[in-house]
Every structure is written in C-alpha cells, then in structure tokens.
Amino acid sequence: MLLERLYDEDLAQASYFIGCQAKGEAIVVDARRDISDYLALASKHGMRITAVTETHIHADYLSGTRELAAATGATAYVSGEGTADWQYKFEAERLMDKDTITLGNITVTARHTPGHTPEHLSFLITDGAFSSEPGYMLSGDFVFSGDLGRPDLLDEAAGGIDTRFAGAQDLFTSLKNVFLQLPDHVQVYPGHGSGSACGKALGAVPSTTVGYERNFAWWGRYLANDDAEGFIAQLLDGQPDAHAYFGRMKRQNRDGAAVLGPLPQLKELDGEAIAAQASAGTAVFVDTRSHTEIAQGTVAGGLSIPGPGKMASFAAWAYNPEADNRALILLAKDAEQAEEMRAHLLRVGIDAAAGFTTSIDELPSYTPLSITPEELKGFDYDLLLDVRNKSEFAAGHIPGAKQLSGGRVLWNLDELPADGTIVTYCQSGLRNAVAASALRDAGYNIVELAGSYAAWARSNA
Numbered sequence: 001m002l003l004e005r006l007y008d009e010d011l012a013q014a015s016y017f018i019g020c021q022a023k024g025e026a027i028v029v030d031a032r033r034d035i036s037d038y039l040a041l042a043s044k045h046g047m048r049i050t051a052v053t054e055t056h057i058h059a060d061y062l063s064g065t066r067e068l069a070a071a072t073g074a075t076a077y078v079s080g081e082g083t084a085d086w087q088y089k090f091e092a093e094r095l096m097d098k099d100t101i102t103l104g105n106i107t108v109t110a111r112h113t114p115g116h117t118p119e120h121l122s123f124l125i126t127d128g129a130f131s132s133e134p135g136y137m138l139s140g141d142f143v144f145s146g147d148l149g150r151p152d153l154l155d156e157a158a159g160g161i162d163t164r165f166a167g168a169q170d171l172f173t174s175l176k177n178v179f180l181q182l183p184d185h186v187q188v189y190p191g192h193g194s195g196s197a198c199g200k201a202l203g204a205v206p207s208t209t210v211g212y213e214r215n216f217a218w219w220g221r222y223l224a225n226d227d228a229e230g231f232i233a234q235l236l237d238g239q240p241d242a243h244a245y246f247g248r249m250k251r252q253n254r255d256g257a258a259v260l261g262p263l264p265q266l267k268e269l270d271g272e273a274i275a276a277q278a279s280a281g282t283a284v285f286v287d288t289r290s291h292t293e294i295a296q297g298t299v300a301g302g303l304s305i306p307g308p309g310k311m312a313s314f315a316a317w318a319y320n321p322e323a324d325n326r327a328l329i330l331l332a333k334d335a336e337q338a339e340e341m342r343a344h345l346l347r348v349g350i351d352a353a354a355g356f357t358t359s360i361d362e363l364p365s366y367t368p369l370s371i372t373p374e375e376l377k378g379f380d381y382d383l384l385l386d387v388r389n390k391s392e393f394a395a396g397h398i399p400g401a402k403q404l405s406g407g408r409v410l411w412n413l414d415e416l417p418a419d420g421t422i423v424t425y426c427q428s429g430l431r432n433a434v435a436a437s438a439l440r441d442a443g444y445n446i447v448e449l450a451g452s453y454a455a456w457a458r459s460n461a
Contacts, residue, residue, distance in 0.1 A: 001106055001127040002026070002045060003136065005189060005206060006037055010312045010344055011061050012193045014206070016138055018125060019047045023104030027051040028074075029123060029138050030191055031064035033257060034343035038068055051101050053077040053108075055140025055191055056120040057086055057253045059153050059246040061312070062349040066090065070259045077101060081112045082119025086154075090256030095121060105129040111178050115171025116141040116149030122178070124186075134182070137210070140191040142171075143179060145208045146217055150239050157246035168232040175223055184211025241389045243407030245316040245348060252349055260351065266330075266338045269355040271362025274329050283327040283354065284441070285363065286315075288341065291433035295450070300366035304437035306430065308337060311344035314431075317407045318438035319350060327354035334358065368436065370448040371423070373456040381447070382420030385409075387435040388427055388453070398425070398456055406435040413442060425449035425456070 002019040017038060019026035026047040028038050031054070042049050049072040052065050056079065069076040069092075080087075080094030088094075095101075097112035105128040113122045122142050124134035141149035151167025154160035187209055194204035214220055222231035277283035278301055285299045288307035298304065305314045307330070319328070328345070330353060332338035338356035345353055357363075371379055376398075386397050387406040397403065404412055406426065416422060422444055426432035429452045436446045449456065 001125075001129065002047075003125070003189075004041060006041075007193065007206070008032060008061075008312075008347065010310050011347060013061055014189070014191055014193065015064075016189060017041050018103070018106065018108070019045060020104030020106045021045070021047075022129070024048060025050045025103040027053065027101060027103055027108060028068055030054050030058075030140065031068045033062050033064040033067050033260075033346045033349075035064050035068045035071055036343075038064075039071065042072075048072070049074045050103065051075050051077060051108075053095070053101070053123070055079075055122065055138065055142075056117045057088070057250055058141075059157055059242075059250050059253075060192075061347050062249060062257045063253045064257075065092070066257055066259050070261070079110075079112075079119040079121045081121065082114065082117070086117065086119055086250075086254060088119075088256075089254055109134065113139075113142040113174040113178050115151050115167050115174050117154070118167075118170070120149075124182075135186060137179075137182065137186055137188045138191075139179075139188050142174060143188055143208075143213060144190040144192060145188075145205045146213075148175075148217075148219060148235065150235075152236065152239055153242055153246060153250075156242035157244070158250045159247070164236055165232065168235050169228060171235065172223070172228045172231050175219065176226075179210065180214060180223060182210045184209060184214065186210045188213065238391060240391065241405040241408065243316065243405075244411035245320070245407065248320075248322055248349065257349065258351075260346070263342075266335065266342060266353060267355045268335065268338075269329060269357055271357070271359075274355075274357060275363060277327065277329070281326065283329050284319075285329050285360075286331060287360070287437075288331045291430045294433055295368060295370065295429070295448070297365055297367045299360050300364040301441070302366075302437065303441060304433040306434075307332075308341045308344055311341050312347045314434045315345055315350055316348040317410070318434050318441075319352070320410055321350050321352060324352075326352065328352045329354065330356040331360060332356045332358060368433075368440075368448055369446070370450045372450050373459040376423065376449060376456070379423065379447075380421070381423045382417045383422045385416070385422050385424045386426070386453070387424055387431055392427065396453075396457070398453065401425075406431045409435050410438050410442065416444065421445050421447055423447045423449055425452040427453050 004017040076092035095110040101108040109124040123138040125136040152164035154163040285302035342353040386401040393403040
C-alpha cells in the first residue's frame with residue numbers, strides 16, 4: 001500500500017493519495033482544486049486514480065473532488081449522512097456509515113463522525129495484503145493532532161443558530177462510539193495542521209495515533225469520565241474567528257465547485273494595458289510583495305495580497321468573487337510564479353486571475369497613509385480598528401479600538417463609519433496591509449498604524 005500526504009502550507013490543509021501497487025489503482029481524499037500534484041503522483045507510481053472522495057463539506061477551501069474526477073474519469077464519492085440542509089447537491093456516489101470502497105487489496109471504510117459538520121465522514125484504511133484490520137484513519141476535521149474540529153462553523157459561517165451545542169455533543173458521541181473503539185495502534189492522519197482556523201489548538205505534527213490522543217489530548221479526561229457537559233464547555237471556549245469567506249466555501253462545496261478543466265497560461269501585460277483595464281473598472285492590480293515593501297510605495301488602487309505562500313488565505317479576505325467581477329492582475333517575478341499564485345487563488349474559488357506583470361515601474365504609484373504610535377495620540381480619527389482575532393484583542397489592545405478581524409471586514413462594512421478617517425492595525429502590519437487595501441478599494445479613508453500593535457506596545461511599555 002502507498003499512502004502519501006500532500007500538504008498545503010497556505011491553508012494548513014492535508015489531502016491524501018492512497019494506492020494499491022498490486023492493482024495500480026488509487027484514491028484521493030480531500031483533494032484541493034489545483035490537481036496537478038495528484039496527477040503527477042499517479043504518473044510517478046504508474047497508477048490510475050479510480051476514486052475521489054472527501055470527508056465533509058469544507059469551509060476553508062474549495063474542494064477538488066469534481067475537478068479531479070472529471071480529469072481522470074474516477075468515481076466521485078461524498079457523504080450521504082447528515083441533516084437535510086447540508087446534503088451535497090451534485091452528482092456523486094453517496095457513502096453511508098460503514099460503506100466501503102475497494103482498491104485491490106485496500107479497503108476504505110466510511111465512518112460517520114458528525115460534530116464538526118453533521119455529514120462528516122472519517123475513513124478507516126485496511127491494507128488487506130498485511131492485515132484484515134484497519135491500521136489507519138483519515139480523520140478529516142474530526143480529530144486533529146492534539147485537538148478536535150470546531151463545531152461552531154455552521155453558526156459562524158453558514159447562518160446557523162446555536163448549532164454549535166448539538167455539534168459539540170455529536171463530537172463527544174463520535175469520539176466515544178467510533179474513535180475510542182479503535183485499537184490504540186491505529187495511525188491517525190488529520191485534514192489540517194497548525195495554523196488552520198478549523199480548530200483552536202492544532203498540533204503541527206502530521207499524524208498521531210488513537211492511543212496518543214486517548215491518553216494525552218485535552219479531551220481525553222472528559223471522555224474517560226463520561227463528562228459531556230465539561231467537554232462541551234471546554235470545546236466551545238476560545239474558538240478563533242471564522243473568516244467570512246467560509247460561508248461562500250460551504251455553499252460552493254455543497255452545490256459543487258465549477259469544473260475548470262485545463263487553463264490557458266496567464267499572459268504577461270504591460271503597464272499601459274493594466275492601467276487601461278484598471279481605469280475601466282474591469283481589473284484590479286494585486287501587489288504580492290511584503291507589507292514592508294508595500295508601505296514604501298505600491299500601485300494606486302491596488303490590493304495588497306502577499307504571495308505566493310499565503311495567497312489563498314489573504315486573497316479571500318480582500319476579494320469577494322460573489323460581489324466583484326474584476327479580473328486580477330498579479331505582480332510576479334516570472335510566469336512560473338504567476339501560475340503558482342493562480343493555483344493558490346483557485347483553492348479558495350477565486351478564478352479571476354487574468355494576467356501578470358513583473359514590474360510596477362510603469363503604473364501609477366501610491367504610498368499608503370500611515371502614522372506612528374506617537375502621532376496616534378494627537379491624531380483626529382473617527383474609528384480605531386483592530387483587525388486581529390478576538391483572542392488577540394482580549395489579550396491586549398489599544399484603548400478605544402474596535403475589533404473586527406481582517407477576514408471579516410469586507411462583509412461587515414455596516415459596522416464602519418461611511419465617512420471620516422479609520423486608523424487600522426494588526427499585530428505586526430501584515431494582516432493590516434491586506435485589510436487596509438481592501439477597505440481603500442471599497443472607498444474608505446484608511447490610515448495605517450506603522451508597526452501596528454507591536455510598535456504601539458513597545459512605545460507604551
């Protein structure tokens with residue numbers, strides 16, 4: 001048996017390629033939408049991808065299940081479990097609890113493990129050439145290394161009302177009746193690692209075991225004592241802010257992501273063509289440099305989205321494809337990097353990349369307005385906006401500031417003054433640069449706090 005983990009550092013997301021070498025067949029679980037890595041892996045090992053599936057209706061990235069199935073002819077499988085509101089709406093084989101998929105000597109068994117979402121499946125993997133019992137679990141957003149999937153996303157991102165309590169109870173039951181019924185030696189491969197907003201304290205190690213989590217995870221003592229009430233209170237306390245784009249991801253993944261097929265290469269554009277499109281309102285420039293470089297000067301009217309490393313994460317804060325049909329023109333060092341950036345954008349359903357440039361010299365320049373922490377004391381502003389997470393704000397903030405996380409600002413403009421000056425900050429300036437550019441693009445008068453909260457804290461120590 002072959003088991004390969006493909007990890008996206010941008011979204012802290014793991015997908016899995018499992019293959020039977022004897023039969024030359026493979027299944028991919030929780031594929032992302034840019035599918036070239038899966039096709040390359042299949043080619044490398046001389047395998048055909050015959051099945052594609054996913055653990056649940058994802059909120060943080062756009063699933064590649066349909067894209068990969070269309071490219072390979074593989075059968076797509078999705079959960080048939082869950083509530084009526086969150087049933088998949090596209091054509092695929094439905095998996096119920098204990099249903100199986102067979103690949104030569106390998107058996108993939110679906111287990112219904114609700115809690116993070118009502119329809120959530122985990123997959124037990126049995127290598128029949130070695131054992132008749134499962135040795136591996138792909139746990140999706142059910143069990144992470146040291147943590148559990150958050151049960152509040154339907155409330156936070158999909159318009160639910162108090163679903164978190166039922167979800168938390170479901171997680172307790174799933175742990176008790178499914179996870180802890182497995183032998184301690186079963187290896188667990190989660191769907192996310194450290195940095196994901198799908199839990200509050202995810203570990204960075206790529207895998208764990210049932211026994212390790214049973215004995216050392218924070219939730220183990222609650223299960224050992226059959227303390228559902230204590231478990232629920234601890235699980236729901238301190239969950240991070242959910243990005244607003246999660247709601248769009250949930251809907252698109254439920255309904256079925258559009259299949260793109262092979263894409264033409266991005267074209268390199270000169271300054272005149274970019275300026276003309278921006279002036280006509282048909283395109284927006286994306287400055288992908290670091291926030292410190294952008295602070296020294298950028299392109300007038302552009303968005304600040306550092307890339308390519310975290311391009312998916314931050315682009316989904318600053319650009320809403322449901323409300324914005326402008327093309328994106330990317331700043332890239334070359335065509336190869338531009339394609340890498342587009343791949344990241346596709347992962348969060350932003351299909352608008354239409355070209356790139358390697359220089360901003362011919363474009364209208366702009367230096368973002370900023371003030372120092374010392375200047376803030378006497379500065380006349382209408383709102384001081386902290387774009388960090390709630391937990392960071394609670395740990396310490398500038399007096400008088402309002403908290404609204406960077407991943408939610410574009411979707412909560414009614415909370416901001418329509419006129420006047422808004423001073424914005426985050427912890428170091430990175431997230432602030434993204435949020436500030438998005439707000440400027442939306443027509444707000446934004447002044448950034450130089451050095452953000454870290455600089456303010458130093459000056460007030």
